[in-house]
Amino acid sequence: MTLDDVLDAISAAFLVLGGVLSVAAGVGLVRFNDALTRLHAATKPQILGLMFILAAIALEDRNWSTLLVLAPVLVFQALTAPISAHMVGRAGYRTGNFRGDQLVTDELDDAIERASKETGP
């Protein structure tokens, strides 16, 4: 049981954790009943699952230049995932693709009402 074996086992455990997050996203996509809640479920593996997989690669390869190449992957994903989530959420709201009775509060509706009152219909 050398240090290399321990690090390889830890990286394999990280792979399993990434797989668990992927399954969680799939279960959320199937069980939730609404585009916006499904969007919440879909965002799980995009950041944390990617972090687990990148940590597994770094622990398995064990060299600094690999870590320098892996960092931009996480940076690009962290920069682009919120943009796409925002666009999908906006489109889902505007097409009425959500359950209004599940909302606790709907501030955007009040804002739209105010704006249409100021500018006319």
Next chain:
Amino acid sequence: MIDGILYVVAGVLFGAGALLALYRVVRGPSILDRMIASDVLLTTLMLVVGAEMVVNGHTRNVPLMLVLSAVAIFATVAVARYVSKQDRAKDAPLDPARKDADS
């Protein structure tokens, strides 16, 4: 020894996640749900590319992961921009108290 078992478990979990996302792609009901599920499928593919590098012990596919993580946004944004109001989920009725937010 324990690595092999964990690799098999991770592979099964990734396959299950991809199949569940594929179920949502097929069932819909609206194009937005399909787009979200396609995004999850692409993310799962990216994670599987990384996992394959860990299993086989090389780092040749890191640029592929980089390109996938940077480009995954475009399809989602393109679909979300051109969703029309006619595409409304049949089993997700609008709140009757809410007016059409199309101003």
